[in-house]
Amino acid sequence: MKILDREEIIKKSTGLRSEGKKIGFTSGVFDILHPGHVDYLEKAKSHCDVLVIGLNADSSVKKLGKGDLRPVNDAEARAAVLAGLSAVDFIFIFEESNNNTNIELLKPDVYLKAGDYTKDKLSSAPIVESYGGRVEIIPFLKGYSTTDTIGKIVDHYGLQMAAYVEKEAPERKPAVFLDRDGTICKHVDYLHEPEKFEFLPDALEGMKMFADAGYRVVIVTNQPGIGMGYFTKEDFYRVNKEMLKGCAGAGVMVDKIYFSPYSKADATACRKPGTALLDRAVEDLNLDLRASVVIGDMTSDVQLANNAGCHSVLVLTGQAGADKLYDAKPEYTATSLKDAAEQFLSGR
Numbered sequence: 001m002k003i004l005d006r007e008e009i010i011k012k013s014t015g016l017r018s019e020g021k022k023i024g025f026t027s028g029v030f031d032i033l034h035p036g037h038v039d040y041l042e043k044a045k046s047h048c049d050v051l052v053i054g055l056n057a058d059s060s061v062k063k064l065g066k067g068d069l070r071p072v073n074d075a076e077a078r079a080a081v082l083a084g085l086s087a088v089d090f091i092f093i094f095e096e097s098n099n100n101t102n103i104e105l106l107k108p109d110v111y112l113k114a115g116d117y118t119k120d121k122l123s124s125a126p127i128v129e130s131y132g133g134r135v136e137i138i139p140f141l142k143g144y145s146t147t148d149t150i151g152k153i154v155d156h157y158g159l160q161m162a163a164y165v166e167k168e169a170p171e172r173k174p175a176v177f178l179d180r181d182g183t184i185c186k187h188v189d190y191l192h193e194p195e196k197f198e199f200l201p202d203a204l205e206g207m208k209m210f211a212d213a214g215y216r217v218v219i220v221t222n223q224p225g226i227g228m229g230y231f232t233k234e235d236f237y238r239v240n241k242e243m244l245k246g247c248a249g250a251g252v253m254v255d256k257i258y259f260s261p262y263s264k265a266d267a268t269a270c271r272k273p274g275t276a277l278l279d280r281a282v283e284d285l286n287l288d289l290r291a292s293v294v295i296g297d298m299t300s301d302v303q304l305a306n307n308a309g310c311h312s313v314l315v316l317t318g319q320a321g322a323d324k325l326y327d328a329k330p331e332y333t334a335t336s337l338k339d340a341a342e343q344f345l346s347g348r
Contacts, residue, residue, distance in 0.1 A: 002083040006092040009052055010105055013090075016050050017109070024048025025108035027099050029056045029064070029146075031071045033081050036144030043138045044112040045087040052090045054102045055079050063097040068251045072150070099124045107131055115139040151245065174288045175216040175255070177278060177310075178207070179296030182318015183337065184219070185243065187297075192231035194242040200317050204250040206337025213345050215292075216255040216285050220277050222300070226261035233261070256281060272296075273303035273326065278310075295340050297321065302328035313340040 004012070013023045026044050030037055030053075045051045055078060056064065061071045071078065075093045082088050094102060103111060103124045111128045115137055119125050125135045181187050184207070186198045211217050225231050240257055247254055258277040260270040269276040282289055294305035297318030303326040305312030314321050314330035315337060321330075332347070334340035 002088060003079045003091045006054075006094060006102070006105065009090045009092050013050065013052065013106060013108075021049040022047075022109045023050050023052060023106070024110040024112055025052045025054065025099075025102065025106055026112040027054035027056065027094075027102065028114070029061050029071060030078050030082055031061075031073055031146045032149050033078075034144045034146065034149055036141040038085065038087075039141040040114055040138055041082075041085060041087045044136075047110050047112060047136050048108075050089045051087060052092070052106065052108065053082060053088055054099060055082065055091055055093045057093050057095045060095050060097055069248060072146075100127060103127045107133065109133055111135045113137055147245070147249065170286050172286045172288055173214060173216050174291035174293075175218045175281065175285065176207075176210040177218050177220045177281070177292060177294040177304075178337075179272075179294075179298070179301050179318075180219050180221040180243070182297040183295060183301075183315055187318040190225035190230045191239055192225065192235035194238050197239050197242045199243075199246055200336065202336040202338035204247065204252055206339070206341040207247065207252045207254075208250060209338065209341035209345065211252055213341075216287060217252065218255055218281050218285070218287075219257040220272065220281070220294075220304075221257070221259045222272050223259045223261055224263040224271075226259075227263050227266065255285060273300045273307050273328075275304065275308045278304070278308045293344055295334075295337065298323045299326040299328050302326065302330045305330075311344065313344055315340055 017023055024044060024047055041051070055075060057075050058071060079091050079093060082091055100123060104127060111124065111133060113122060119135050119137060122135065128135055178184055181191055184200065184203050186200055188196050191197065207217055223236055226233055226236060236259065244254060258281060260272065260277060262268050262271045264271070268274065278289070281287060289308060289310050293311035293313060294301055295313040295315060297315050297320055299321055300323065302312045302314055306328055312330045313332040313334055315334050317336060332340065332343045334343055
């Protein structure tokens, strides 16, 4: 039997150590098992006689910040799959968010971690070394990750599994209308390459604060590069896919994304500070517009809020209001989306 309680494994390890066996310990989520996991565990076993795995409980996975959608498989299922590997000798499930308690109780001869860590970043490394154990960092096998596996499943099967069911109108709520470029992510002129997308510091934290406070999270963005032929709608969608993947990983669900492909010369209400996109969002999501807030890095975002009759926050990222296109004064000025959330939500 490989899957046991922590206390049972501690007793077995003590007995095996008295027989001259070297005990190795590692831990992880091991959600959707892939070749990278198998390669890592086989390399880990080469450093010891007995390999013990501490498996993060479902509640522990939540503490690690992997988002509300993880783990895909519950702890019992993950443990059962790991138990089928020849490199694995024992498995226990633990609730803590780090390995300090595991190390203190088990006292492994070798503590093994994957190559995305460095020894100086392991809080448990000093504990291991205090009793004469050693820490081994094992390089990752490149090209594999659980997140990428999930993405492939969605890409390959999502469309054929899709179905449409008429649903009731959503509950009436306020929204946070967020600009994208320069507000959520770093500003890149005519951003159309997913690999150049990069979240601004504290952006995801701010988005989650609004979502947790009961606000719909709606992205409203001008994308004139589409209309001018610099990139396509499909390019825009690919960048959004990268953004949404990061949002989901942080537990942030975006309700809708609205965009205007037009340039200023087109003079359309679809383009901010025109209110057509917000009007559509109100209709789609049953929004309380007066209680909603627009957050962006340009004066056009502030003017949009004024035109729509909702609150406004100017963030000092991206353009930081330097566009000077409109003489519009924000209700709040913030250094980041997190700062915007803290100011606005505390001032309601």
